[in-house]
Amino acid sequence: MFGSFERMVAKRYLRARKGERFVSVIAIFSLIGIALGVGTLIVVMAVMNGFKDDLLGRILGLNGDLSVYGQMSYNGPQPITDYDRLASRMEKIPGVKVAIPFTEGQVLLSAGNYNSGGMVRGMSAEGLKKLTVVSKSLTPESFERFKGDDAIVIGKTLADRAGLGIGSKVTLISPQGSATVMGNIPRIKAYTVVGIFDSGMHEYNSSYVFLPISAAQKFFQIKDGVTGIQISTTNPAKVQKTTQALISEFREENLRFLDWTQSNNAFFGAVQVEQNVMFLILTLIILVAAFNVISSLIMMVKDKTRDIAILRTMGASRGAIMRIFLMCGASVGVTGTFAGTIIGILFCKNIEHIRQGLQKLTGTNLFNPEVYYLEHLPAKLDWADVIQIVLMALALSLLATLYPSWKAARTDPVEGLRNE
Structure with a gap:
């Protein structure tokens, strides 16, 4: 040329x-x-x-690609019972990688002179292991101690700010207390730190804590149920297809499905x-x-x-x-x-x-x-x-x-x- x-x-x-x-x-x-x-x-x-x-x-790693909740009532979402059976069935659906039952609620975190709002997520030790964004930074000893009614796993930022370490005490205060003759009394309970995670995301490290699912059920007074089931899929970009498959399979279970395109799309x-x-x-x-x-x-x-x-x-x-x-x-x-x-x-x-x-x-x-x-x-x-x-x-x-x-x-x- x-x-x-x-x-x-x-x-x-x-x-x-x-x-x-x-x-x-x-x-x-x-x-x-x-x-x-x-x-x-x-x-x-x-x-x-x-x-x-x-x-x-990181957002999907902690919250899952989609979440399953019970039907709404005047008191809020109904707890999901028989959650282990439902989670096992959900993991058999094509496109579903992991289904983890959880119980969550907002609390006030208190340790010494440090006070901050936070989110409690209750789940089993097996479920916490499947939550790789958290479990990858925890030691095997943390999972062994993650049981009972007083164990808690906290984030790195929270630990640094409050000066906490393994064995330290963290107090959780829930505004949804118990009704007594003296009025509504907030629920207060101290937990022992058994693990410190680093998710790589500042917001999660500073405000999220994890309890064994039985301890969370007692603290939030949910007898034999959970707040929901979080699901991780093999391809988050095709989560809507997986959501439709789950809706079809569990049509008779009175469940609500909310994927990340609905909750974080904006x-x-x-x-x-x-x-x-x-x-x-x-x-x-x-x-x-x-x-x-x-x-x-x-x-x-x-x-x-x-x-x-x-x-x-x-x-x-x-x-x-x-x-x-x-x-x-x-x-x-x-x-x-x-x-x-x-x-x-x-x-x-x-x-x-x-x-x-x-x-x-x-x-x-x-x-x-x-x-x-x-x-x-x-x-x-x-x-x-x-x-x-x-x-x-x-x-x-x-x-x-x-x-x-x-x-x-x-x-x-x-x-x-x-x-x-």
Whole structure:
């Protein structure tokens, strides 16, 4: 497509000579702009993908892909009885990986001078083991001690804030107390810490605690039932299909099924919108750099009017002239895109080390887990996104060269030599 003569001339035009430094400087800034735009877009999209996947994984890891509750009444959801049999049946449904019965309720957590609201989740030791987002950070001894009426597992953040360790006491206070002649008295009970988990999510580490299911049933006065059954599926993206299968199978059990697309859809929809908006905004950086390519090529064409006229009189066709300037502009776009892609990929691969280095250098917390929910800065490279960004940058760069190249090809050699 490009002959050796055209490549040679384009290469000479890209070299800055005396009196042509300004055009070369603009081309360099265009290259840097494209590289920064491509690199920034790759990094931002990777961070957004990582944030969404990590947050989704942790939320679903603790709460399950869908939850099963009893029918509603004027006192709230009815407890589910015969939950072990129901959980075993649910695990046999295609698409269901784990079904864990649980009892939960809101409480006030108290330890010494520390007081905070929290959520109690009661489940069996086997169920806690299946909850990998929690169990992966617990020791085997914690599961052995997770029994009886006074055992409790707490999060790392709660333990740090309240100064708690294994064997410490935590008091749970429930506002739904017992009615007496003196009025409604809150239920208060102290539990011994037998394990400390780290889910990697600040909110869960600070506010969630786990009790043996029998202890939770006694504390919340649910005799032989549970609040619900949480289910993890083999593919969270196809949870609605699994939900429909469960509804069909348990139609006569008077159960309610609530999957994550219903309970958290608004939150993840907002993350998706933010990702699309960031992609659009950062694309403008590449677009601005493409306009710089146009301006630098137009200036180059103006500067090379005499050279174009001479080449035309020597027999160069309009197509050859156009290809020469196409190569000049395309080389800037391709080089900038390639450099930006390498920078973006390397940055994503080492983003957590870079963050920690910047934090040590500046002495500031650049990723506060209380604000961003997660304990570390996630980044997930989606190669489909990378290819899309690269193709878009190349397309914009090549489109930017068309008008200046066409203008150069349309130069009249007679007029060009006359003006000289």
